Amino acid sequence: MTRLRHVMVPHTHDSAAKTDAALESSARGMRALAVSFALLAVTAAVQAVIVAFSGSVALLGDTLHNVADALTALPLGIAFWLGRRAATRRFTYGYGRAEDLAGVIIVLVIAVSAALAGYAAIRRLADPQDIRAAGWVAAAGLVGFAGNEWVARYRIRVGREIGSAALVADGLHARTDGYTSLAVLVGAGGAAMGMPLADPIVGLLITGAICFVLRDAARQIWHRLMDAVxxxxxxxxxxxxxxxxxxxxxxxxxxxxxxxxxxxxxxxxxxxxxxxxxxxxxxxxxxxxxxxxxxxxxxxxxxxxxxxxxxxxxxxxxxxxx
Missing domain, CATH: 3.30.70.1350 (Cation efflux protein, cytoplasmic domain)
Structure with a gap:
């Protein structure tokens, strides 16, 4: 009877080696999140200072997006930490599905950032104002692009190597953030040429870009929740x-x-x-x-x-x- 049962159950490589590989994957994912969180936090802080004295809603939208992107590292980090815990008699498959729950939180954070950015842009359209220090706003846009592109490459590379779809999606999200940061340059250029509406219009375009990211992230998390491969x-x-x-x-x-x-x-x-x-x-x-x-x-x-x-x-x- 014991031998017959073996035909029906998993036959695996050494379990200790598999556990070590799983732990190393989670550790690499957590390192990638920690490094990218620190860089995006610094990027968002620099942009927030410039938003405070420039009044640019395009830059505000980009800053909110970068803050949201940095915050997505927190639920993912918790998920990676939970995923390292051993399976129990209640959670017989372990805690790996915590990544899917983290993905749901990430989608919600992206949605909130889109709502805040859109609200700020619409308010500024209704009440146009000149932005100050357009040169600094443009510089902040370049800082946002550089920070997000580096984070995107790092997260995507590590995510593909360890097989984390959530980390890859977060990297693609960061890459889109980088392109929206470049859009801030358009708003700054329009403001410098005496077109105050350019800034809120770019803010709305950034909001639209965030919504596209939201759609793709929601689709990917839906597939994972439904066990799609x-x-x-x-x-x-x-x-x-x-x-x-x-x-x-x-x-x-x-x-x-x-x-x-x-x-x-x-x-x-x-x-x-x-x-x-x-x-x-x-x-x-x-x-x-x-x-x-x-x-x-x-x-x-x-x-x-x-x-x-x-x-x-x-x-x-x-x-x-x-």
């Missing part, structure tokens, strides 16, 4: 399983993200004449190939079904439950 990963898993010696064909393949790691549940169809030990060896090799062939896959549950005899229904007792 790239269909190409499913096709690759099916191909890998079909190439395992002893596997006649692959059955159902299910993949899901838990934090920044993948887990799989797969079915394989085997020769009914194989012994239990031989079937177990095929299942082990199937998981082994999946772990090496699919990026960031940590474990797979491999269910083995016999291919025959003809007319046999091996799951008859379960049909009513499916």
């Amino acid at each position: 790239d269909p190409a990963l499913v096709e690759e898993a099916e191909r890998l399983l079909a190439e395992v010696p002893g596997v006649r064909r692959a059955g159902a393949v299910r993949l899901r993200w838990i934090g920044h790691a993948l887990r799989a549940e797969v079915e394989i169809v085997l020769d009914p004449g194989l012994s239990l030990v031989e079937a177990h060896a095929v299942a082990v090799e199937a998981e082994h190939r999946l772990i090496h062939g699919l990026p960031r896959l940590r474990a797979a549950t491999v269910h083995a079904d016999p291919d025959g005899p003809e007319g046999a229904e091996h799951h008859a007792v379960l049909i009513a439950h499916r």
